[in-house]
Amino acid sequence: MSRVYNFCSGPAALPEAVLEKAQSELLDWHGAGVSVMEMSHRSDEFVSILTSAKARLSRLLNIPDDYEILFAQGGASTLFAQIPANLTHGFDRACYLDTGAWSSKAIKEAKKYTDVILSGSSKEQNYTTVPDFDALTLDEKAAYLHVTPNETIGGLEFDALPDTELPIVADLSSTILSRQIDVSKYGLIYAGAQKNVGPAGVVINIIRKDLLARSNNAVLPTVWSFETLAKNDSMINTPPTFAIYLADLVFEWLEAQGGVAAMEKINIEKAELLYSAIDQSDFYSNPIDMQYRSRMNVPFVLADASLEATFLEESERAGLRTLAGHRSVGGMRASIYNAMPKSGVEALIEFMSSFEKRYG
Structure with missing residues (x-):
């Protein structure tokens, strides 16, 4: 399995x-x-x-x-x-x-x-x-x-x-x-x-x-x-x-795990890692006012929207599932709730970097 x-x-x-x-x-x-x-x-x-x-x-x-x-x-x-x-x-x-x-x-x-x-x-x-x-x-x-x-x-x-x-x-x-x-x-x-x-x-x-x-x-x-x-x-x-x-x-x-306080620290770390990867790139972007960005749901779009379908297809093959944004807004969305380990966020960032190098 x-x-x-x-x-x-x-x-x-x-x-x-x-x-x-x-x-x-x-x-x-x-x-x-x-x-x-x-x-x-x-x-x-x-x-x-x-x-x-x-x-x-x-x-x-x-x-x-x-x-x-x-x-x-x-x-x-x-x-x-x-x-x-x-x-x-x-x-x-x-x-x-x-x-x-x-x-x-x-x-x-x-x-x-x-x-x-x-x-x-x-x-x-x-x-x-x-x-x-x-x-x-x-x-x-x-x-x-x-x-x-x-x-x-x-x-x-x-x-x-x-x-x-x-x-x-x-x-x-x-x-x-x-x-x-x-x-x-x-x-x-x-x-x-x-x-x-x-x-x-x-x-x-x-x-x-x-x-x-x-x-x-x-x-x-x-x-x-x-x-x-x-x-x-x-x-x-x-x-x-x-x-x-x-x-x-x-x-x-x-x-x-240490209760909610411990989970909050982990969630802050996961969100900061992902938003940092987005912000440091001209290939990806997030539209939300920085002070109100969600720690749980991270939407992002590609500079070239025509690559979105390719991104979703390849990410799925890489074991990163369900990254499509809501049907009403499109783009991508990574929900990184409590059960998402830090390793999952790191795997997504690694894929995003690789995808940018190949298509950017």
């Missing part, structure tokens, strides 16, 4: 140690005689997995006691609608920051449930930078402020948050567990697992407990209610059991 370096933006690479452990436990989990995929979600065995996953995530992110961890289905895109459906009960508007493709999708869905105040947008700058936080339009009587701190498609990332008393709702799908954050600054964090946590199929919600009371259960679909999901320990119905199990294995792996 030959493993390649997988630069896919999601479903993304998983740590090999996690895959190997899952493989060893696939037919018989801890002597239970069955696979996790075959267990009842109500069984003591699976409840222990869910409890472990919540405890490990809480330790990794230093989640305060006044927050609830929810594992749900549907992915982050479902949350684009589920969030306003839950959190705008008793409010008639919500604030949104528009920084790229994913925040734009969230805005479109929110408009089906509430009036949206566009607090700021970098659309006129082709989403290559972040709006000036000092010039944002913030209504302190709105339900919340929604932000997307990492725009996976565009390769833009920011870690500072606007100064507001509004609950901040953040889509951290691409950045969760890759860098240290202060959870207490957020009202709700949500993240699709298939980038930095595990396989597709589960979405993580970290919500401040006082916000659970906003769920209007008289009109909400039962499985959409944050309050009901919390009261049922993420098990209103059958949860994505195997995805939660794999998430727990990833959390265990992260703890063994």
Whole structure:
């Protein structure tokens, strides 16, 4: 078997140690005689997995006691609608920051449930930078402020948050567990697992407990209610059991690496190596404002766009998989999440240098 370096933006690479452990436990989990995929979600065995996953995530992110961890289905895109459906009960508007493709999708869905105040947008700058936080339009009587701190498609990332008393709702799908954050600054964090946590199929919600009371259960679909999901320990119905199990294995792996602080150092190093290779070349370029370049998703283009297809064909043959940019923007994109080793980034840089020498 030959493993390649997988630069896919999601479903993304998983740590090999996690895959190997899952493989060893696939037919018989801890002597239970069955696979996790075959267990009842109500069984003591699976409840222990869910409890472990919540405890490990809480330790990794230093989640305060006044927050609830929810594992749900549907992915982050479902949350684009589920969030306003839950959190705008008793409010008639919500604030949104528009920084790229994913925040734009969230805005479109929110408009089906509430009036949206566009607090700021970098659309006129082709989403290559972040709006000036000092010039944002913030209504302190709105339900919340929604932000997307990492725009996976565009390769833009920011870690500072606007100064507001509004609950901040953040889509951290691409950045969760890759860098240290202060959870207490957020009202709700949500993240699709298939980038930095595990396989597709589960979405993580970290919500401040006082916000659970906003769920209007008289009109909400039962499985959409944050309050009901919390009261049922993420098990209103059958949860994505195997995805939660794999998430727990990833959390265990992260703890063994030294936690989020250790991973952040590695991620900074990987990103700096790749951006340096791009910046030192006239053959490659990255369009994003340097102070807002993503550590997780690195888009780049060739000076001669006609060589892109050749670049992708040859990189695939070299064992560098899924480097094509999103279909909406083209070019190339290297997603270098936690599971991407430094050696993978070095292999990509070596290939890029070789390709430039041959075609530059």
